[in-house]
Amino acid sequence: MSRVFEKIYVLFRMNILIFVLLAVTVIALFAYQNGLDVIEPLYLHDYPYLMAETDSADGGASAVKLSRTDSSIIVDYELKEGYAYPYVGVKIFLGDGKTRGKDLSRFDSIFVWVKPRGEGTVRLYMRGYDSTFSRPGDETSLKFNEIEFFPLEETYPAVFVPQEFRVAGWWVAQNEINVHKARVDLSNVPLIEIQTGTNAPLGYGTLEIKGLCFKGKKIEKEELATALVALWFITFFVILVIRFFDYSRERAANKKKREELEKNLRALEIEKSEYEKSSKEDPLTGCLNRAGFSSVLMREQENLSKNDSPVSFVILDIDHFKQVNDTYGHIVGDEVLVNLAKLIQSKIRNTDALVRWGGEEFVILCGDTPIQNAQFLAEKLRMAIENTQLIKQQKITCSFGIAEMIAGEDPKRLFERADKALYASKENGRNRVTSATFRHTR
Amino acid sequence: MLLAFLILLLSSCAKKEPEVDFKPVQIHWNLAEGEDESQMPRKDNCVILLTGRLMGEAPVQSSQAGELSYEVTISRSTNNPETLEFRGICADLSMADAPECRWSATCDADLKIVVKFDNGD
Known part of the structure; x- marks a missing residue:
């Protein structure tokens, strides 16, 4: 029985290898498409490294009060005239909050639960640290990767992909950033800011922020493609090596067979010539x-x-x-x-x-x-x-x-x-x- | 008539075997008394050439005898020792007078053969 399996194995081992390779590829692609997710939530109700902010740093007079519930934080504010663009918001510190933040570049979706109790937009800043232009301890030198949106009234989160962010133009101009450095970079984010938007009306308002959630894949698409290509390459290399050894073995067997045939042929020819000779x-x-x-x-x-x-x-x-x-x-x-x-x-x-x-x-x-x-x-x-x-x-x-x-x-x-x-x-x-x-x- | 012509034509075109008349000939070569074979370096060549020549001679070819047998004596010429002289007579003495039964021949240093039938005209 085992001999039968051995024969089947010898006959089909190349095909088996290719079949296994195809199966692995399909499974990997399927798993990548439907799983292998990495989800990192950032629930703010118990997150310790956050603080409220107002436009007072810019000469404004707006006021803010931060409180926590079991599932969210409540930002009560009053926007007042003073600063040209009055705002309030929340600062969420990641990592050391200054130079070593969190790498968010490997996430492909960002979920934000913000429920407004008022009108206007909300700004989300992913502040990036880049040693070439950021100055340690100077928050204003952190890159402003920003997005501004109208939060939904429902309980559903707003979802963004990194490509939807842009770098604030005023910040680029103010810091004289090289154009090649002025693109969105989420590889080191020590600070996230959620603020009232540009058109937020003056007066009282409230933001209920449940938190953020970052969703990505355990491995990146490029890594998967590289791994699969490497797997295919290695498999075909193995097939090539097996084929080479098979060919060598086959050639040796054929050579032996041919030598035997030639030997037999020579013997037959000698026999024939002897027979012919003896017959004459x-x-x-x-x-x-x-x-x-x-x-x-x-x-x-x-x-x-x-x-x-x-x-x-x-x-x-x-x-x-x-x-x-x-x-x-x-x-x-x-x-x-x-x-x-x-x-x-x-x-x-x-x-x-x-x-x-x-x-x-x-x-x-x-x-x-x-x-x-x-x-x-x-x-x-x-x-x-x-x-x-x-x-x-x-x-x-x-x-x-x-x-x-x-x-x-x-x-x-x-x-x-x-x-x-x-x-x-x-x-x-x-x-x-x-x-x-x-x-x-x- | 036409049929006869065709048959004649076909038979004339057909490959035919050559018709040959043959006669058994024996030649017994003997050295003359006192002769030494070692003194005749061209003897063998002369014998071969003379045999061929003799077989082709008209008296031999047209001999009435069923077969011919010659006794041939070989000697050196007294005038020129390099020339060999051959004398042949039929073994069957009853045919002694037949033209082919008595002949003499010479074979010189250049292997030139001259045959003369002595019973001839």
Whole structure:
């Protein structure tokens, strides 16, 4: 069973990896879309670091009174003439309240529960500290990231995204801030101010502020994208490595298989050539047999017809061979055949073919040899055989018949002529050479 | 008529085997008395060339005998030892008067062969 799983694993592991990767990606995106939220509420009813503020610092005469309930703070105020833009509000300190505040840049939504008891807008300032232009201890140098809105009468909070904030133009001008620094920055907010707005009417009014809430994601979109891209990259790298090892293993296996096949092929070729050789060879003497002779004859015929190269045919027969067999037995007879073949092989050229024609008859096919040369060769062989002790029991002689091949002639006729010449040698007393001279009658 | 012509045409165009007349010939080479083979460096070449030449000679080709067998004597010329002299006679003495049965030949240092049939006209 486990083997089946192993096979399935081997077959599909790449697909499994890709499937897992896709699943992780989808789950991650889904989780990001529908979860992974970070919510940080800031309820003011029990928040200690806050204080009321009025325009008295700017020369105004407005008055304010701050009180707490179980769920909110109540800001009762009276806006009076004095300062050109009379206001009151609440300062909420974050962090140390001066230089090290809270990083709100990772939140994508800001909820504000402000319930007015009067008319007019409300201003929300996210005051940012930036060491390049902010001066420690000087609140006016904190950047004015502001938004002004009409609070709702209902209990629902007003919701803002950081992109809706802007930096107050008067503050930029007053502090001569570089344009590149004059954009909204919520990365270090030590102070939040909630004030009455620009159009707040003079007189009494109340703001009920429940608090603020910051909502963001545990990881940022860029971080998620980077993580997913890294995951895909690593996975494909792993796949690549696995593929590489698979390929190496496969290549080694293929190489081994190919080597085995080549080895088998070589063995088969050797076997084939040995078989072919043995099928064309006489097993006793090692000479060609008739099957082997056919291919040599065809080659020589072609040579004759194409190049007009003469081909001669020498047939020889051991004299009184039957008598040798009958007297000394077949083993001695075989010895004669073997020794005779060896002797002839040693006397003829490599290009000549020695064939055991059958029984005690041999044929020598001499390429590029006219009849007179074949006759000379036969005479030499005859004398060599006569003068060699092929077997110790008695002297062996041979009779020869020679014929030259004529272009276009049926090989049967050639054999016929050589055979007749051999017959003449036998008839005239054996141990002699007879050539079949020829002339064209037509 | 047309059919006969076609048959004649086809038969004349057909590839035919050459018709060959052949005669078994034996040549037995013997050194003359007192001759030494080692003194005849060109003997083998002369024998081969003479064999070929003899087989092609008209008296041999047109011999009435079923087969021919020659006894050939080889000797060096007394005038020029480099030239070999061959004398051939038929082994069958009953044919001794036939034109092809008695011949003499020479083979000089340049392997030039001259054959003369002595029973000829």
